[in-house]
Amino acid sequence: MQHRGRHHRGEFRMSAGARMRAQEILDAYEASGHLRRRSLCEELHEVCLRHSERRAVVAPDAELSYRQLDLTIAHWARAFLEAGLSGGDQVLVQLPNSAAYLVSLFALMRIGAVPTLMLPSHRHSELVRLARQLRPVAYIGGRDQLGFDCVAMVEEADPQELDIRLLYADAGPEYAGPAPCHRLPPLPGTADPEPPPLPVAGPGHRDAALNLLSGGTTSEPKIIPRVHEAYACNARAAALRCGIGPDSVYLAVLSSSHDFPLAQPGVLGTLLCGGTAVMCASAAFDEAFAAIEANRVTVTAIVPAVAQLWNEALEWYPAQLSSLRQILIGAARLDAELGRSLMARTGALIQQGYGLGEGITTFTRLDDPELVALGTQGTPISDGDVLRIVDPQGRQLPAGVVGEIIEKGPYTFLGYHGAHADDDCFTADGFLRTGDRGYLDADGNLVVCGRVVEQxxxxxxxxxxxxxxxxxxxxxxxxxxxxxxxxxxxxxxxxxxxxxxxxxxxxxxxxxxxxxxxxxxxxxxxxxxxxxxxxxxxxxxxxxxxxxxxxxxxxxxxx
CATH class of the missing domain: 3.30.300.30 (ANL, C-terminal domain)
Known part of the structure; x- marks a missing residue:
């Protein structure tokens, strides 16, 4: 199979000067010990060896031990190679929360391909604009995402608009043609899969692991490449702040194509700690509550609007949530009264957080007083993070004064890919302009107040x-x-x-x-x-x- 416009080994377009600055940044954080010079694939493989018989993934389509997860990733990586995918290929991924989603993600990383995580709600307009920027070789999608056939959306599109050479679907028929459609390889049952016949070379620790998407304030989606070693650092630091460990059972109810449920600490942070990731198709309270009870879930992550719906449902719905120890809240500020009510009805602690696909993550601490936990978004998760509040002229503001949030740290991204590759989103001294407004209280806790540019x-x-x-x-x-x-x-x-x-x-x-x-x-x-x-x-x-x-x-x- 011939492909045009490949980017070698997961690299993304940068000017020579920007690439040099990026290398200097990575050098510095590797020297400080924040970055470990290992890819996400290497880190997960090591965890799989240590916790081989423990339960790794529970999902509607499969339940996998760490040994099964590791071997299945290797099998799928081999299958993708045999179908013609290789290092540097851009691949659009639009799958529901499932074992197939996680295996696809890591199998693509294993061969050095770069998955771009489309949201289940994305439709033809977003598909075409992403294809125009990324020139993807392949698309992997779901046939039934809450009643919508995402693969059919690609099949019905004008081939010249997309120029995708290979389709993978999680169900339905296979067929040949200029853009053949394959079924994703089978997931294992109760027996372990056989080891793959040949090892698959992994990516470099400084390669792009995946692309996140940000809606931003423009019609073109912002493509956010996340470097392997930096994204692993992000997930590990978030997991440490949130107390995730081998006994943690994390429930993903939000789409794991979002940064928050994927790696803050999300399924990645949970897996890197040897815990169990439970994949739920939606945040509907009946489905989520059943999953919490059945799997003895200890932690989950939701947004305030979902928190409101769950809290109202708990007035009358017979839910058994005794295993739930904490609820992570992100994406928007939580009303304090709602937080108090939800804690009383679930018996769980609330940790509020703030983050963006491009970089900084903050969380309150498990032992923070209620006033802090419900009234702020906490402090940065890494001692390498630097967070400032500045005025329009870039001057640092004192505690309590609202301004723009800027930050830098070991896992902050290095620049956009595609249409926004030339965006000037960093200050002269290397701080990312987040576009969000907020202030720091006297103890250094962040309080987010909104956007600089309306969203x-x-x-x-x-x-x-x-x-x-x-x-x-x-x-x-x-x-x-x-x-x-x-x-x-x-x-x-x-x-x-x-x-x-x-x-x-x-x-x-x-x-x-x-x-x-x-x-x-x-x-x-x-x-x-x-x-x-x-x-x-x-x-x-x-x-x-x-x-x-x-x-x-x-x-x-x-x-």
């Missing part, structure tokens, strides 16, 4: 108002659109679109048009308001404060 945090998904305004502008009859977030008890924030049109238009029409454009469902506005004119400030900018006030008045009248 909507809808059920843990970042929605860019600018992107939604662009999509609305493509609908016939829409002359102007303004999009913003409004507080919502169930979603955290709901997406509100105020539009000026040449004729009647409602949310059903918008939903239908977005679906025809192949846009992810979570980006469809939750509320569409048609007005004669959009209010503006005295300098001509859209007055979103006036729009929010108008929306609040409408909500109060409805209530």
């Amino acid at each position: 909507i945090n809808r059920l843990g998904e970042n929605v860019s108002p600018h992107e939604i305004e662009h999509f609305l502008g493509l609908i016939g009859g829409v002359r102007e659109a303004a999009v913003f977030g409004a507080p919502d008890e169930e979603l955290g924030e709901r997406t509100v679109a105020v539009i000026v049109t040449d004729g009647p238009l409602d949310r059903r029409r918008v939903m239908k048009d977005f679906e025809e454009q192949g846009i992810a469902r979570y980006k469809v506005p939750d509320e569409v308001i048609v007005v004669d004119a959009i209010p503006r400030t005295n300098i001509g900018k859209v007055d979103k404060e006036a729009l929010r006030a108008m929306t609040q008045q409408r909500t109060e009248r409805t209530d």
Whole structure:
């Protein structure tokens, strides 16, 4: 099989100067001992040897010991090589939480290919834009992700848009052709698989292990390459802060294509500590509560909107959650009263955290007082992390004063891939500009206050108002659109679109048009308001404060 545009051994495009700076950064953190000069594959293999008979993964499609996990990864790596994949190939992965997802991820890493973790909610629009940036060789997807056939989405796309040469599906028929479709290799049953006939050479510890995706504030997804040794450092440090060990049983209810449930500490941090990762298809309370009881789950991670739903369900649902010791909360600030209620109903401690795919992770500590645990996002997880709050001129601000959060540390990424490769996201002295606003309290705990550039945090998904305004502008009859977030008890924030049109238009029409454009469902506005004119400030900018006030008045009248 011939491939064009390969990047050798998982490398990503950088200027010569940027590459030199990246190497200097890695050199420094290797010398300090924060980075271990080992790939994620090497680290997991060592864990599998130490804990061979312990339970590693529990999922709807398989239950694997560490020995079975290690051997299955090797078998799948060999199968991917035989199908024509090799080091440096970019591969789109869009699978549900499953054993197949984890084995695919590590098998691709094992051969030096670079998986890009698409979200289950991504549709044709995101697929095409990723393909344009990454020029992927292959796609691995699920036939039934909460009722949607992701593989069929790829099969029905214009081949010239994607130029994907190989498909893998977790179910359904195989077929030949210009882009043949293979079934993923079988997972083992109760017996161990036979060792693979030949060893597979692993990636370098400084290669890109995988690509995370960030919605950012633009229509093009930001592709975040995470280096093997740095991402391993991130997962280990998060696991240490959260008390993860061999006896931990971690439940993944959020999509593990997100950084938070994947490695903060997530399934990766749990596996690197010899614990058990339980994969759940969704965060629905009945499914999650059953998994907690059946597997004696000790820790899970959710977002505040899910916490609200679970807390309400616990008023009446007969759940047995006695094994649950802690609940990690991320992606948005948790209401303190909700936190207290959830702790009382579950008997579990809450650890709040803050993080982004590009770098810094903070968590409160297990022994923090309730005021800190419920009122802050804690402190950085590594002693190599440096966190500052600065004003628009880059001057460091004192405790209690809100500014932009900037950071650097051993696991901070080294730059974007693709359309955003040239983004100037670092300060002259190497700090990453996170784009988030917050402050440090007197004890150094971080309190996150929002975004420097507006985003909507809808059920843990970042929605860019600018992107939604662009999509609305493509609908016939829409002359102007303004999009913003409004507080919502169930979603955290709901997406509100105020539009000026040449004729009647409602949310059903918008939903239908977005679906025809192949846009992810979570980006469809939750509320569409048609007005004669959009209010503006005295300098001509859209007055979103006036729009929010108008929306609040409408909500109060409805209530």
